[in-house]
Amino acid sequence: MATLVGPSGAATVEGNHVDGGTLAEVVGWELKAEGLCRGDVCLLVPDDLRSGDGVDAAALWDRLGWPVVRAGDDLYLGAGAEVRAQALTGGVAPDFTLRDLQGEPHSLSDHRGKKVLLVSWAPW
Amino acid sequence: MDLPVWQALQDELAGDGFTVIAVSFDTRAPDESRPWIQAAAPTYPCLLDPEHEVADLYNMVNVPNAVWIDEDGRIVRPSEAAGTGDEFRTMLTGIPPDDLARMVRRRERYIQAIRDWVRGTAGDVVYTPEAAAARARAHTPDDALAFAHFRFATWLARQGRDDEAHAHLGEARRHKPESWAFRRQSWELEEVGKAGGPDFWDAVAALGEEPYYPLPEMERLDEP
Numbered sequence: 001m002a003t004l005v006g007p008s009g010a011a012t013v014e015g016n017h018v019d020g021g022t023l024a025e026v027v028g029w030e031l032k033a034e035g036l037c038r039g040d041v042c043l044l045v046p047d048d049l050r051s052g053d054g055v056d057a058a059a060l061w062d063r064l065g066w067p068v069v070r071a072g073d074d075l076y077l078g079a080g081a082e083v084r085a086q087a088l089t090g091g092v093a094p095d096f097t098l099r100d101l102q103g104e105p106h107s108l109s110d111h112r113g114k115k116v117l118l119v120s121w122a123p124w
Numbered sequence: 125m126d127l128p129v130w131q132a133l134q135d136e137l138a139g140d141g142f143t144v145i146a147v148s149f150d151t152r153a154p155d156e157s158r159p160w161i162q163a164a165a166p167t168y169p170c171l172l173d174p175e176h177e178v179a180d181l182y183n184m185v186n187v188p189n190a191v192w193i194d195e196d197g198r199i200v201r202p203s204e205a206a207g208t209g210d211e212f213r214t215m216l217t218g219i220p221p222d223d224l225a226r227m228v229r230r231r232e233r234y235i236q237a238i239r240d241w242v243r244g245t246a247g248d249v250v251y252t253p254e255a256a257a258a259r260a261r262a263h264t265p266d267d268a269l270a271f272a273h274f275r276f277a278t279w280l281a282r283q284g285r286d287d288e289a290h291a292h293l294g295e296a297r298r299h300k301p302e303s304w305a306f307r308r309q310s311w312e313l314e315e316v317g318k319a320g321g322p323d324f325w326d327a328v329a330a331l332g333e334e335p336y337y338p339l340p341e342m343e344r345l346d347e348p
Contacts, residue, residue, distance in 0.1 A: 076279070098178075114195060115242050122309070
C-alpha cells in the first residue's frame with residue numbers, strides 16, 4: 001500500500017499499477033486508448049507500460065521527463081515543465097479553484113468578463 | 125499586509141468591471157491567514173492556497189506578486205512584484221525619508237496604473253497577450269521539480285510527517301533558490317514567526333546588490 005499524490009489529489013494504490021480513474025483523480029490527466037489526455041492534448045503511452053485498464057504511472061512520468069518525488073513508498077507525480085509553461089504562455093490564464101475562509105470555492109474563470117488583479121500575499 | 129490596499133482598490137473599481145483575487149500562500153491556512161482576512165473584511169475573493177498552487181501555475185516567487193488578467197482571461201502583465209521595492213530592507217534601523225517617499229510614490233503609481241488599465245485611459249501599461257506571454261517566466265524543469273517537492277511537502281506536513289516534509293522543502297529551495305515564498309514558508313513551518321525573524325533579515329542582507337523585489341517594468345514608476 002502506498003499513497004499516490006499529485007496536483008489534483010491523493011489516493012491509495014497497490015504496487016506500480018494505477019487504474020485510469022485513480023490517475024485522473026490524482027493528476028487531472030485521463031488515460032484513454034489514444035494516450036494520456038487532458039483537454040485537446042494526448043500524449044502517447046508506450047504499450048509496455050500499460051496493463052489492463054491502467055498504467056505504471058511512475059514509469060510513465062519518468063519517460064515523459066515529468067517530476068516524480070518520493071517519501072518512503074509514497075510518491076508525488078508533478079506537472080511537467082512544458083505543460084506548465086504552455087499553460088502560462090498559451091493564451092488563457094491558467095484556471096484554478098481555491099476556497100475562501102468560509103469554505104466557498106472560487107475559480108478564476110468565474111470572473112471572465114472582468115479585469116482581474118491576481119495577487120499573492122502571506123501572513124508570514 | 126496588503127489586503128486593505130486591495131480592498132480600497134476593489135471599493136473604487138468594482139463598478140468598472142474589475143475584481144481583485146487575493147491568494148494566501150499559507151501552508152498553515154486557514155489558521156494563520158484568518159485574523160488578517162477577518163481584519164481586512166474583503167469583498168473580493170480572498171482565497172487560501174496552502175499548496176501555493178497559484179505560485180506553481182504562474183511561476184510566482186514571492187509576495188506580493190501580481191498578474192493582470194483581462195476580460196477575456198488573457199494575461200496582460202505576467203507575474204511581477206506588485207509595486208513594491210527594496211526600501212523595506214532598512215526597516216529595522218529606520219527607512220531614510222527619501223526612500224520612504226519613493227516607496228510610497230512607487231506604490232501609488234502602480235495602483236494608478238491599475239486604475240488606468242481598468243478605465244481604459246492608458247493602454248500602454250499593459251502588454252498584448254503575445255508580448256505578455258513572451259515576458260512570462262516560463263517554467264524550467266527545475267521549476268517543475270521544485271514545485272513537485274514543495275507540494276508533496278505540504279501533503280507530508282498535513283500527515284504530520286514533518287521530517288520528510290522538511291527534506292522535500294529543502295529540495296524545493298535547492299531547485300528554485302530564487303523563491304522567497306519557498307524559503308519563508310519553510311521557515312514558518314519550522315516555527316511560526318521565523319519567516320520574519322533574524323534568518324530572514326540575514327538572508328536579505330546576504331543579497332547585497334541583488335534585488336529582493338525586482339522592480340516591475342513600467343514607465344515613470346520611479347521618476348521623482
